[in-house]
Amino acid sequence: MTKPSRTSAGRARSYAARKPSLTIMMPTDAIDRMIDALATDVEEAVRPAAQAAAQVLYEAVHRNVAAIGKVSGNLARSIYQAYSKDNSGEGRATYHISWNAAKAPHGHLVEYGHLQKFATYLGKDGKWHTDKNHPLPVPRQVAARPFVRPAQAHFPQAEAAAIDELLRRIGVL
Numbered sequence: 001m002t003k004p005s006r007t008s009a010g011r012a013r014s015y016a017a018r019k020p021s022l023t024i025m026m027p028t029d030a031i032d033r034m035i036d037a038l039a040t041d042v043e044e045a046v047r048p049a050a051q052a053a054a055q056v057l058y059e060a061v062h063r064n065v066a067a068i069g070k071v072s073g074n075l076a077r078s079i080y081q082a083y084s085k086d087n088s089g090e091g092r093a094t095y096h097i098s099w100n101a102a103k104a105p106h107g108h109l110v111e112y113g114h115l116q117k118f119a120t121y122l123g124k125d126g127k128w129h130t131d132k133n134h135p136l137p138v139p140r141q142v143a144a145r146p147f148v149r150p151a152q153a154h155f156p157q158a159e160a161a162a163i164d165e166l167l168r169r170i171g172v173l
Contacts, residue, residue, distance in 0.1 A: 038170065045169030047083070047093040053162035054081045054095035060154040061097055064147035068110065072127065075110065075147075078103035098148065113144030 058081040065076045078100040087094035099107040106128075119134040 041170040042166070043091060045166050046091060047088075048169060049162040049166040050093035050095055051081075051083070052165035053158035054097060056154055056158040056161045057081075057151050058097050060151035061148055064150055068145050068147060075099060075104040075107055078107065097151070109142070111144060111146050111148055114142050116140050116142050 058079070061079055062076065065079060068075075070076065079097075080100055081095050081097045084094040084096055101107060117135055117139045119131045119136060120128055121131060123129050
């Protein structure tokens with residue numbers, strides 16, 4: 001059998017007997033209301049903050065497309081940012097930044113590169129066409145000229161923009 005002084009309850013009684021303790025009771029209703037109000041403000045500020053971050057990345061993608069050079073301009077016109085209801089929820093807002101494949105079906109070829117097997121020509125309609133009747137003697141690798149992936153380098157600026165917008169919306173800045 002263990003002595004009472006060696007159990008945790010026994011030690012606590014022994015310590016309490018030797019050291020005076022102090023208990024402070026205070027109402028926390030005002031603090032609770034302030035935290036609830038702050039949570040509501042933050043919830044309302046999440047989507048604008050996410051959009052501020054998305055805008056930074058969207059502009060970076062546009063600059064990258066402009067640096068590639070313009071052939072038809074379809075790629076630059078196809079860049080978009082869109083709010084995703086499916087991937088967003090309470091306390092989380094998601095934006096997608098990409099290109100519209102219907103407007104610029106060649107976007108993936110520019111972003112990732114491709115193997116060119118056939119000759120191409122600029123048609124009378126002003127569009128590029130592949131001439132499948134004239135295969136190249138040796139297929140050539142067309143190098144990637146990424147425009148979306150390099151925008152990831154701007155994540156720190158996007159994060160800073162989101163934080164600034166969030167703090168502005170909740171009244172800290």
